[in-house]
Amino acid sequence: MTLGAAIDASPYASGSLLTVEHLSVADVAEILAMTARLERMDAGERAKLLARRTIALLFYESSTRTRTSFELAAKSLGATTTLVSDKSSSIEKGESLKDTGLTLRALGAECIVLRHAASGAPFLLARATGLPVLNAGDGMHQHPSQALLDLRTMLARLGLDAAGDVHAKTLGGVTVVITGDILHSRVARSNAMLLPRLGARVVLCGPAELLPEDALGLGAGIEIERDFDAALRRADVAMMLRIQKERLVGALDLGEYVARYQLSEARLAACAPKALVMHPGPMIRGLEIAGEVADGPQSAIEEQVRHGLAVRAALLVRALGVTA
Amino acid sequence: MSEMLIVGGHLVDPVSGVDALRDVLVRDGRVAAMELPGGFAGVQVKSVIDAVGCVVTPGLIDIHVHLREPGQTHKETIATGTAAAAAGGFTTVVAMPNTTPVIDSVAELEWMLSRERNPVVKLLAMPAATFGSMGGEITDFHELVRAGAVGFTDDGKPVLEDEVMRAALAAAAGLGVPISQHAEDTRMTGGCSMNAGRVAFRLGLRGMPVEAESRIVERDIRLLREIERADRVRPHLHVQHVSTAKALRAIREAKADGLHVTCEAAPHHFTLTDEAVGDYDTNAKMNPPLREEADRRAVVEGLLDGTVDCIATDHAPHASHEKEVEFERAPNGITGLETALGLALRVLHREHGMALSRVIELMSARPAEVIGLKERGTLRVGSYADVVVFDAGMEWNFAAKASRSKSKNTPFDGAAMVGRVRATICEGRVVYRDDFLNGGNSANKSF
Numbered sequence: 135m136t137l138g139a140a141i142d143a144s145p146y147a148s149g150s151l152l153t154v155e156h157l158s159v160a161d162v163a164e165i166l167a168m169t170a171r172l173e174r175m176d177a178g179e180r181a182k183l184l185a186r187r188t189i190a191l192l193f194y195e196s197s198t199r200t201r202t203s204f205e206l207a208a209k210s211l212g213a214t215t216t217l218v219s220d221k222s223s224s225i226e227k228g229e230s231l232k233d234t235g236l237t238l239r240a241l242g243a244e245c246i247v248l249r250h251a252a253s254g255a256p257f258l259l260a261r262a263t264g265l266p267v268l269n270a271g272d273g274m275h276q277h278p279s280q281a282l283l284d285l286r287t288m289l290a291r292l293g294l295d296a297a298g299d300v301h302a303k304t305l306g307g308v309t310v311v312i313t314g315d316i317l318h319s320r321v322a323r324s325n326a327m328l329l330p331r332l333g334a335r336v337v338l339c340g341p342a343e344l345l346p347e348d349a350l351g352l353g354a355g356i357e358i359e360r361d362f363d364a365a366l367r368r369a370d371v372a373m374m375l376r377i378q379k380e381r382l383v384g385a386l387d388l389g390e391y392v393a394r395y396q397l398s399e400a401r402l403a404a405c406a407p408k409a410l411v412m413h414p415g416p417m418i419r420g421l422e423i424a425g426e427v428a429d430g431p432q433s434a435i436e437e438q439v440r441h442g443l444a445v446r447a448a449l450l451v452r453a454l455g456v457t458a
Numbered sequence: 459m460s461e462m463l464i465v466g467g468h469l470v471d472p473v474s475g476v477d478a479l480r481d482v483l484v485r486d487g488r489v490a491a492m493e494l495p496g497g498f499a500g501v502q503v504k505s506v507i508d509a510v511g512c513v514v515t516p517g518l519i520d521i522h523v524h525l526r527e528p529g530q531t532h533k534e535t536i537a538t539g540t541a542a543a544a545a546g547g548f549t550t551v552v553a554m555p556n557t558t559p560v561i562d563s564v565a566e567l568e569w570m571l572s573r574e575r576n577p578v579v580k581l582l583a584m585p586a587a588t589f590g591s592m593g594g595e596i597t598d599f600h601e602l603v604r605a606g607a608v609g610f611t612d613d614g615k616p617v618l619e620d621e622v623m624r625a626a627l628a629a630a631a632g633l634g635v636p637i638s639q640h641a642e643d644t645r646m647t648g649g650c651s652m653n654a655g656r657v658a659f660r661l662g663l664r665g666m667p668v669e670a671e672s673r674i675v676e677r678d679i680r681l682l683r684e685i686e687r688a689d690r691v692r693p694h695l696h697v698q699h700v701s702t703a704k705a706l707r708a709i710r711e712a713k714a715d716g717l718h719v720t721c722e723a724a725p726h727h728f729t730l731t732d733e734a735v736g737d738y739d740t741n742a743k744m745n746p747p748l749r750e751e752a753d754r755r756a757v758v759e760g761l762l763d764g765t766v767d768c769i770a771t772d773h774a775p776h777a778s779h780e781k782e783v784e785f786e787r788a789p790n791g792i793t794g795l796e797t798a799l800g801l802a803l804r805v806l807h808r809e810h811g812m813a814l815s816r817v818i819e820l821m822s823a824r825p826a827e828v829i830g831l832k833e834r835g836t837l838r839v840g841s842y843a844d845v846v847v848f849d850a851g852m853e854w855n856f857a858a859k860a861s862r863s864k865s866k867n868t869p870f871d872g873a874a875m876v877g878r879v880r881a882t883i884c885e886g887r888v889v890y891r892d893d894f895l896n897g898g899n900s901a902n903k904s905f
Binding site for chain 2: 152230231232250252253254255257258262272273274275276317320323346348349350351352
């Protein structure tokens, strides 16, 4: 299956982050080390790093956490940011993604952070503009910055070295159970493809309609366990995913889903009393996760958000090729 | 005086069984005579085609192309599409009806087939099976066949309703033409943009299951049986661009049962798998989609064992701005006329050991047979002088920018090809000549 058109060099600007597949373990270590350095840095120093640099945030989908953290991260580095959303721009008039990207580039954007409902849209934008593009979530495909912040949260809470030096065995012996709507989840894909490369075992859990066997093709180190209790008993980390009621159609009714897959206090106490509880948000309390669990001592949900700010600052610095 | 002499080539004509050095004399647009090399020495001709070192075969026939005229001429015209056909060695193409408007009346069919469209090669057409290809009421098959229709199809869409498909098959049976079905159960493929499977899962794209194809094929075969039993006619179902092992299994069984089922396979389906989608390459997006390796192998197997009757390109040009969008939003289809022979020779002949004559048969005599085309697809004396002369051993790389098509949407830009067309002759006229081929035979250069 060799096509003659050999690709000599990557068509994507260095510093782009389109998928976790493009990250080597060394890249991950470097990003985490940069995150730690930025976090320790004096705020005044940090604000000089991207002074007079311009970053565009291009959001075709609503977002609270990701958008705000990228924006605050960029501002903390001294960058000028501009937010373009599909609701209040020429995108509404039918301007294509390519032309929107070229317009932002012409206006001086040096990096584009893209959230888009279509899987693969960041690849198109990166090819069309030649700019470093940070994928802030594309359809059902990838959410790489989320996986990196999840990784950092785990390393911190499990007492592993979060300052850098991660390697292929850093998460050796750690089992991460990801439960819920895997099929539609870009967070699940990014985590399932990133964590095993640092030695973690990833167990995917959910009903067949939301977790097809094709998920095993994401890579090595991944398995499927349909029984949530059995999966939880092995969990060092329990990562829950949001359930959209309409997507349960044909799978289970809501009551059945809650009974079988909700992370409740009782279930957590019985099966995984020491596991770290994570959720990428937005969460629906009372559906995939009980409010008491989200607020409980095992929960790292708010820490995830805080790590998000730090990791995204590192990704912006990396995208613009600045050394810090 | 005769028009043309094709000398020094190795003639391969699967119909007459000739597979030897022969010189061919062309007169009045037809094959006038054939002799051993030098046999026409002294015969006066207007032009000589030097085919030394080349294979000389019947011109290729593609029963599935989209020429986009009328209404979508920014993608392709009949003139540019047939020029691409000539460059690919094709001398006859069958245009699909999903233009704007849809070809569903005699007036539109006559407009499309008019000489004023300037087709470079023989142009035939399959009009719509139903008005507007809406899947409701069948068109006037009788009048359309009189106006030149060689079959009927709603290509791009399936004829989904049992009763409509039954009526179409029965009506076409009386006229001796096939119903050419785009086999896709669209109730299973909403929102899907590639093949269902591990690659689609990894890319976060909704996938079309193989059953969406096989279920329609199985349904159509059931209808054939019912019609044969009830109506005492013998309808002809032609399955377009078959892409799955499951559909091929159903077709193989139906053929064994004696039903009149034929099918075609596209070069991209025997060459590529869904891995070619890569980083959301919209030039690897078509319908049916590229499948998994097991399905690709099944298509090759079907070509080798005769289950697949012919090769057809499904040449589907689209403008660059239409393809340069988010994968899920991009239109389906790729160009194929200029890469079909090169891929068939590379994959089927070289990699899978299919005899050269068999490759040619799948691209000339067999497609002619599927649409009941007489006097083409062979070089028997008296046939139309539709000829392709190609260097069967030459390895080269296709360059999309050099394409004669108006559109360049191909996953084969830069891909390795085996066999290069040197000259294409349609009814005795040279319609394509490779720049490479020159020398003393340039009398006819200004075609």
